[in-house]
Each structure stands twice: as structure tokens, then as C-alpha cells.
Amino acid sequence: MHISGMEKTDKRIQFFRAQLALWHDTQNFRSFPWKQEKDPYKIWLSEIILQQTRSEQGLPYYLKFTEAYPTVTHLADAEDESVFRLWQGLGYYNRCKNLLFTARVIRDTYGGIFPRDHDTILQLKGIGSYTAAAIASFAYNAPHAVLDGNVFRVLARYEDIDTPIDTTEGKKTFTALADRFLNRAQPALYNQAIMDLGATVCTPQKPDCGHCCLQKQCRAYLNKTQALLPVKSKKIQIRHRTFLFFVCRYGDRVYIRKREAGDIWHNLHEFYRIEAEEAEGFRRFRSLFDPYLKSDVLQVADIQQKLTHQHIRSLFYEAELNAVPDFLDSALFVPLEKLKKIAFPKTIISFLDNKYYF
Ligand code: SF4
Structure with a gap:
């Protein structure tokens, strides 16, 4: 048939x-x-x-x-x-x-x-x-x-x-x-x-x-x-980025700002951040903050995060300040115990969890 x-x-x-x-x-x-x-x-x-x-x-x-x-x-x-x-x-x-x-x-x-x-x-x-x-x-x-x-x-x-x-x-x-x-x-x-x-x-x-x-x-x-199978035509282009996060403390307060639109982690918060290669980012931070530093700036963590289109290396530094720099808004320095109530991206949470804040 x-x-x-x-x-x-x-x-x-x-x-x-x-x-x-x-x-x-x-x-x-x-x-x-x-x-x-x-x-x-x-x-x-x-x-x-x-x-x-x-x-x-x-x-x-x-x-x-x-x-x-x-x-x-x-x-x-x-x-x-x-x-x-x-x-x-x-x-x-x-x-x-x-x-x-x-x-x-x-x-x-x-x-x-x-x-x-x-x-x-x-x-x-x-x-x-x-x-x-x-x-x-x-x-x-x-x-x-x-x-x-x-x-x-x-x-x-x-x-x-x-x-x-x-x-x-x-x-x-x-x-x-x-x-x-x-x-x-x-x-x-x-x-x-x-x-x-x-x-x-x-x-x-x-x-x-x-x-x-x-x-x-x-x-x-x-x-x-x-x-x-299945076949895909495009390979994902991965962007490699390095973020230097500076935990700037003044007394029992720390500088936190909200991330703006147009990039990942919009609406979440972060420490003072410079995006650059490690040495260049550190040099830029020192040139801005040197007059306000109470002690040495120490690198305390190095965390990698892989997103679909971006691989991000986050370097964390601690910096103790002797005054609020005039280019930073003093209202953005929040008490350490308030950090638990603030929304951060995963990388910063890992840092906070592994370090000593939470
Ligand atoms: S549907 Fe998938 S798992 Fe099932 S026989 Fe075909 S290829 Fe193998």
C-alpha cells in the first residue's frame, strides 16, 4: 500500500x-x-x-x-x-x-x-x-x-x-x-x-x-x-573587563553608590569603582585619593564572574580615609551595619560574605 x-x-x-x-x-x-x-x-x-x-x-x-x-x-x-x-x-x-x-x-x-x-x-x-x-x-x-x-x-x-x-x-x-x-x-x-x-x-x-x-x-x-545539532550561526563574543572596587571607609561608614543605566547591574549598588587594567586603575585611584588616605591601600580579594557575554574580574581594595574627599557626596557614606539592607550584584555579595561584613 x-x-x-x-x-x-x-x-x-x-x-x-x-x-x-x-x-x-x-x-x-x-x-x-x-x-x-x-x-x-x-x-x-x-x-x-x-x-x-x-x-x-x-x-x-x-x-x-x-x-x-x-x-x-x-x-x-x-x-x-x-x-x-x-x-x-x-x-x-x-x-x-x-x-x-x-x-x-x-x-x-x-x-x-x-x-x-x-x-x-x-x-x-x-x-x-x-x-x-x-x-x-x-x-x-x-x-x-x-x-x-x-x-x-x-x-x-x-x-x-x-x-x-x-x-x-x-x-x-x-x-x-x-x-x-x-x-x-x-x-x-x-x-x-x-x-x-x-x-x-x-x-x-x-x-x-x-x-x-x-x-x-x-x-x-x-x-x-x-x-x-542544533546548529547556531554565531559564536558569542565575550567581553573581558576588569573592575577595581575600592572599599573607602571613613570611620564606621563606607562609600556606596547606585549603578546607573546603560551597563550591567543597573539599579544595584557598588563601592567606588574604576574600570581599567589593574596597574592603571590603581594609579588613577591613588592620584585622586592620595591626600585623603589614612593608611596603605590593600588588595583584599580577586573574584572572577562569568556572565553570558562578559567575563568580569573584580579586584577589591580597602582604603581608610582621613576625610571625605570633596569630589564624593558625603551623603553616600553609609554605616557598615546598613550594608545588609542594600542590593548589590553577586560579585560584591561574595566579597562581603567571604570578608567580614555579613
Ligand atoms: S531525541 Fe535526542 S535523546 Fe532521543 S534519540 Fe533523538 S537525539 Fe537521542
């Missing part, structure tokens, strides 16, 4: 959906509190926390946030500084800024009720197509396919597609593919299952094809191309 191309494709998709559902029912034991969650606010919160963060690392943050702010209105009413403090350590602070902004829009425009409609959700600041699909499908079982790194990988391998996923063509191809594969009878379950399969079985390195429910029909497995 002749089987047409379309029927064959449909069989492949049917196999995919059925195997995925069976695997999810019987073997997917990945458990996190946001799974099976139906409250769109909590789903949104978990999705924003988990962007660029592993689930295990995001879990304590999710628990802290849902405890401190059980509803979107609680979050909207919170003070910026308290929310930033809770976010501390997660990085990518724009996510936190957008979270607050959108919570306030939901309170002020939608009466504190999270919108139901997918296109309305997509209009909210900080919510892209992936997050909108996740909220619409998990909270309301609406038929929208999620497309995150895990889904790209599973689909690229199952179909053996080498179109780069970070190109316009790739995004179009995979969006259409994700939509075709979506099981419209069970969108929430299907979306959860495909993401979990990508996270636990069809992993970026060493996918566990031997135990994969899709193996029989997986084209990458049959063609031995798993390790080559």
Missing part, C-alpha cells in the same frame, strides 16, 4: 506525541513546585526566574518570592529595594526590573488579575513569545507551543534539521515545526514533557539516546548527527 509523504509525517508526529505522553506519565519524575501550577502569576514568576538560570538554582528564589509576595498585587505594592534584595544573586537584573514594572501594570490596568489572552500576555513588558506560550498553556491549557533551548534541541534532532536556530529562517522554521508537533488536546502536558525530555534525556552533551522514548523515529539518532 502506498503511504503519502503527509501521512508519513503525520505518523512521525503521532509517534512523537504518544511516546512523549507515555514517557511523561511513567518516567518523568522531574519535580519542581511550579510544575502543575495553574496560577498564571506563579507560572510567570517561575519563568522569569528560570530564564538563564538552572531550575535547581532558581528554586530557592521562587520559594522566597512566592512566600514574600503571594499575589501579583503583593509584588506590585512592594518597595523596589526589597524586591531587588530578594533577587540578589540571580543576575540579569533587567528581568527583576521588568517583573516589577509588569506587576504594577497588571495591578493598575487589569485590576490585579493576570490577563488570560495569549496576545495580551505577550504585550506585557519582559514577556516574550516563549513565556507567553508557557503562561497561556500551563495556566489555561491554551494551544500555544513553547520554544525554548530544550525544545529547539529535541525538534532539531528528531527531524535532523541543521538550519541555524539563531537566524530568522531558523526561528521561522522551528516556530512552525513546534506548532505542528504541539498536541492540541493536551498543550500543558505536552509542553512540560518536551521541555523535560530536553532537560533530562536529550541533553546538549551526551544525550541518552539508549533510553530515549523517541529513538526509533529520531532522524539524528539514525544518522548519528545528534552531537552536531
Whole structure:
């Protein structure tokens, strides 16, 4: 009997959906509190926390946030500084800024009720197509396919597609593919299952094809191309930066300023900072601060942090001052015991934790 191309494709998709559902029912034991969650606010919160963060690392943050702010209105009413403090350590602070902004829009425009409609959700600041699909499908079982790194990988391998996923063509191809594969009878379950399969079985390195429910029909497995997929066209350009942080103390106070827009860690605080190569930065500090130094300036820590696009080396120095320099605002010298209440980037928290302030 002749089987047409379309029927064959449909069989492949049917196999995919059925195997995925069976695997999810019987073997997917990945458990996190946001799974099976139906409250769109909590789903949104978990999705924003988990962007660029592993689930295990995001879990304590999710628990802290849902405890401190059980509803979107609680979050909207919170003070910026308290929310930033809770976010501390997660990085990518724009996510936190957008979270607050959108919570306030939901309170002020939608009466504190999270919108139901997918296109309305997509209009909210900080919510892209992936997050909108996740909220619409998990909270309301609406038929929208999620497309995150895990889904790209599973689909690229199952179909053996080498179109780069970070190109316009790739995004179009995979969006259409994700939509075709979506099981419209069970969108929430299907979306959860495909993401979990990508996270636990069809992993970026060493996918566990031997135990994969899709193996029989997986084209990458049959063609031995798993390790080559998915394809990305661009290599991330890493920017290397050196920050010299000077902990300038005057009596029991220390100089702290807020970081400005246009760079990482916007809205968080920092010590007096010079960005330069080590020797040059130190020379610049001495030329400015020499008349105000009470004793030697000592380097006390050297911390590396790797962000997606930047590798940052932070050198910390302690400097005791005999007066407030006239080019610094004396109001920005805060008592040491107040440091615990201030939101800092992760690198400075590590320094404070390891040193002696906390
Ligand atoms: S068989 Fe291997 S490559 Fe194919 S979907 Fe399963 S884990 Fe991924």
C-alpha cells in the first residue's frame, strides 16, 4: 500500500506525541513546585526566574518570592529595594526590573488579575513569545507551543534539521515545526514533557539516546548527527573587563553608590569603582585619593564572574580615609551595619560574605 509523504509525517508526529505522553506519565519524575501550577502569576514568576538560570538554582528564589509576595498585587505594592534584595544573586537584573514594572501594570490596568489572552500576555513588558506560550498553556491549557533551548534541541534532532536556530529562517522554521508537533488536546502536558525530555534525556552533551522514548523515529539518532545539532550561526563574543572596587571607609561608614543605566547591574549598588587594567586603575585611584588616605591601600580579594557575554574580574581594595574627599557626596557614606539592607550584584555579595561584613 502506498503511504503519502503527509501521512508519513503525520505518523512521525503521532509517534512523537504518544511516546512523549507515555514517557511523561511513567518516567518523568522531574519535580519542581511550579510544575502543575495553574496560577498564571506563579507560572510567570517561575519563568522569569528560570530564564538563564538552572531550575535547581532558581528554586530557592521562587520559594522566597512566592512566600514574600503571594499575589501579583503583593509584588506590585512592594518597595523596589526589597524586591531587588530578594533577587540578589540571580543576575540579569533587567528581568527583576521588568517583573516589577509588569506587576504594577497588571495591578493598575487589569485590576490585579493576570490577563488570560495569549496576545495580551505577550504585550506585557519582559514577556516574550516563549513565556507567553508557557503562561497561556500551563495556566489555561491554551494551544500555544513553547520554544525554548530544550525544545529547539529535541525538534532539531528528531527531524535532523541543521538550519541555524539563531537566524530568522531558523526561528521561522522551528516556530512552525513546534506548532505542528504541539498536541492540541493536551498543550500543558505536552509542553512540560518536551521541555523535560530536553532537560533530562536529550541533553546538549551526551544525550541518552539508549533510553530515549523517541529513538526509533529520531532522524539524528539514525544518522548519528545528534552531537552536531542544533546548529547556531554565531559564536558569542565575550567581553573581558576588569573592575577595581575600592572599599573607602571613613570611620564606621563606607562609600556606596547606585549603578546607573546603560551597563550591567543597573539599579544595584557598588563601592567606588574604576574600570581599567589593574596597574592603571590603581594609579588613577591613588592620584585622586592620595591626600585623603589614612593608611596603605590593600588588595583584599580577586573574584572572577562569568556572565553570558562578559567575563568580569573584580579586584577589591580597602582604603581608610582621613576625610571625605570633596569630589564624593558625603551623603553616600553609609554605616557598615546598613550594608545588609542594600542590593548589590553577586560579585560584591561574595566579597562581603567571604570578608567580614555579613
Ligand atoms: S534519540 Fe537521542 S537525539 Fe533523538 S531525541 Fe532521543 S535523546 Fe535526542
